Every structure is written in C-alpha cells, then in structure tokens.
Amino acid sequence: MQKFENFLLENLPVSKSIHPTYEKALRQMLVAGGKRFRPALLLGVVNSYNPLLEEGAMHAAYAIELLHTYSLIHDDLPAMDDSPLRRGKLTLHIEFDEVTAILVGDALNTYSFEVLSNAPFSDYTRVGLIRELAGNGGLNGMVLGQAIDCFFENKPLQVEDIKFLHTNKTAKLIAASLKMGAIIVGKEELGEKLYDFGIKLGLLFQIQDDVLDVTLSCEEAGKLTNNDEEKNSFVTILGLDETMSQANDLADELIQELNGFDENLKNELSPLLTKYINRHKN
Numbered sequence: 001m002q003k004f005e006n007f008l009l010e011n012l013p014v015s016k017s018i019h020p021t022y023e024k025a026l027r028q029m030l031v032a033g034g035k036r037f038r039p040a041l042l043l044g045v046v047n048s049y050n051p052l053l054e055e056g057a058m059h060a061a062y063a064i065e066l067l068h069t070y071s072l073i074h075d076d077l078p079a080m081d082d083s084p085l086r087r088g089k090l091t092l093h094i095e096f097d098e099v100t101a102i103l104v105g106d107a108l109n110t111y112s113f114e115v116l117s118n119a120p121f122s123d124y125t126r127v128g129l130i131r132e133l134a135g136n137g138g139l140n141g142m143v144l145g146q147a148i149d150c151f152f153e154n155k156p157l158q159v160e161d162i163k164f165l166h167t168n169k170t171a172k173l174i175a176a177s178l179k180m181g182a183i184i185v186g187k188e189e190l191g192e193k194l195y196d197f198g199i200k201l202g203l204l205f206q207i208q209d210d211v212l213d214v215t216l217s218c219e220e221a222g223k224l225t226n227n228d229e230e231k232n233s234f235v236t237i238l239g240l241d242e243t244m245s246q247a248n249d250l251a252d253e254l255i256q257e258l259n260g261f262d263e264n265l266k267n268e269l270s271p272l273l274t275k276y277i278n279r280h281k282n
Contacts, residue, residue, distance in 0.1 A: 001036050004043065007058040008065065013111055025096050025104045029069050032087040037205075038064045038177040040272050045181025045194065048268040057184050059119035060129055064177050066112035067137050071146070071173075073105040080150060121184065128183045136176035145169025149231060157232045163203060165232060170209075171202025197257055201273070204250045208280040210234045211243055244280065251277045 012030060015023040039061035046057040076083040076091040077098065084094050092101035116130050135141060145168030157165065175198025182191030210233040234243040254277050258266060 041177040042181040049185040063116040070108035136172035166206040174202035
C-alpha cells in the first residue's frame with residue numbers, strides 16, 4: 001500500500017484561507033495512518049484484472065478513505081462517542097475544538113466526491129463510482145447506521161436489529177469498496193458478488209471491533225476502548241463467548257467464499273483478507 005500512501009500525501013486537501021489551523025486539521029487524521037483497509041480492497045480488485053488501471057484507481061481509493069476519515073471524525077465527537085483518541089492521536093475536537101472537527105468532517109465528506117469526479121475514467125464509470133460511494137456512505141448507508149446507533153444507545157436491540165445497524169454503519173462502505181473496484185475494471189456482474197461478500201466481511205469487521213474493544217488497551221487499539229457499554233455492540237448483547245463463536249463461523253464462511261474466487265482475485269486479496277478475517281483470533 002506504499003503507492004497509495006504516496007498518492008495520499010501528494011494529494012492532501014489544500015485550503016487557501018487566513019484560518020490559522022484549518023489546513024492542519026484537514027490533514028491530521030489523513031496522515032495519522034490507519035488500516036487503509038477499504039482502499040486496499042478496491043485496489044486489490046483492480047490489480048486482479050487490470051493493473052494498468054491502478055494509477056487511476058488511486059483516485060477512487062482516496063475518495064473512499066476521505067469519506068471514511070470524515071465518518072471517524074464525526075463518530076468521535078462529544079455528541080456521539082466522545083472519544084479523545086483516534087489512530088493513536090488526539091481527536092480533532094480535543095486538539096483543536098468541536099467546531100473545527102465538525103467542519104473538517106464536512107469538508108472531507110464533500111472533497112471525497114470532488115476527488116472522484118476528477119478521476120481519469122469515462123463519465124459513465126465516474127457516475128457509477130459516485131453513485132456507489134454516495135449510496136453506501138449516505139442516508140441509506142453509513143449515516144443511517146450511525147443514526148440508529150446513537151438513537152438506541154441505552155436501549156437494547158435484538159441481534160437481527162444490531163446486524164441491520166452495523167450492516168449500514170460499517171459493512172456497506174466495505175462492500176462498496178470491493179464493488180467500486182469491479183466497476184473500474186468493467187466487471188459489474190462480479191461487482192454484485194463482491195458486494196454481497198463485502199457485506200459479510202464488514203459485519204465480521206464490526207463483530208471483531210466489538211471483541212477488540214473489550215480485549216485491547218487504548219494503547220494497543222490506538223483509540224478509546226471499553227467505551228461501548230451503553231451501545232448495541234455484539235458483546236454487550238451476546239456476551240464475549242457467543243460473539244467469538246459468531247465471529248469464527250462468519251470467518252470460516254468468508255474463507256470458503258474467498259477460496260471460490262478466480263485465481264487472480266484470490267491471490268490478490270488473500271494476503272489482506274486472511275489477516276483481517278482472522279484478526280479476532282490473535
């Protein structure tokens with residue numbers, strides 16, 4: 001992913017203003033690191049079928065990371081999770097102020113679509129990518145999941161409702177990353193298959209996060225842990241043992257599906273996915 005890191009650093013948002021800290025705040029969470037999991041999924045699909053499109057695909061991968069980073073900034077706000085740490089750094093509302101954090105999140109959200117609109121693809125492909133990112137990151141995707149999560153804090157949900165919550169809040173953007181890779185290489189039928197796979201992967205990702213929230217320290221996680229007691233996490237509803245059992249079952253299912261992909265896709269995605277599919281077992 002070094003190529004992506006280089007692309008990100010070369011294309012950091014620029015602000016031409018008199019504001020003393022706005023540009024620094026815009027860039028802070030982007031350069032703080034992170035898993036870059038979603039960009040890696042998109043680029044993995046592209047490199048499986050047409051590595052010559054990788055340079056153009058960097059724009060789409062960056063757009064996803066911008067949208068994801070905005071969501072983390074807003075998720076950490078006092079009105080939501082009220083977290084002081086993210087990616088091992090002080091969150092923006094702590095280092096700067098709450099207004100700056102809100103506005104930086106807004107800016108990164110809209111900038112993601114600006115980046116995507118300038119990607120070196122046909123208009124048809126660009127519109128498809130924008131539609132996918134907006135649909136899964138917006139009102140019937142990540143934002144919906146966040147709204148449900150906040151509204152039902154201290155109001156226990158049934159397991160199926162928690163799955164619906166996290167399918168929207170976490171899984172849809174992961175699924176969109178895979179599908180957007182397929183759109184770039186012109187394999188829309190494969191994109192639907194990858195999207196379904198991505199929903200399961202995203203749900204596992206959230207289950208694992210819930211496990212790690214109660215098993216890792218703040219220093220190990222790079223963010224505030226043991227902070228979900230009042231939220232509808234899988235651990236708070238099912239307990240740690242049952243949550244681990246569900247994670248193991250879903251991980252086995254995903255490994256089986258991964259092994260059924262064609263050879264190029266399997267070889268490209270396996271090193272990344274095997275690591276993350278099994279991360280709750282470490």
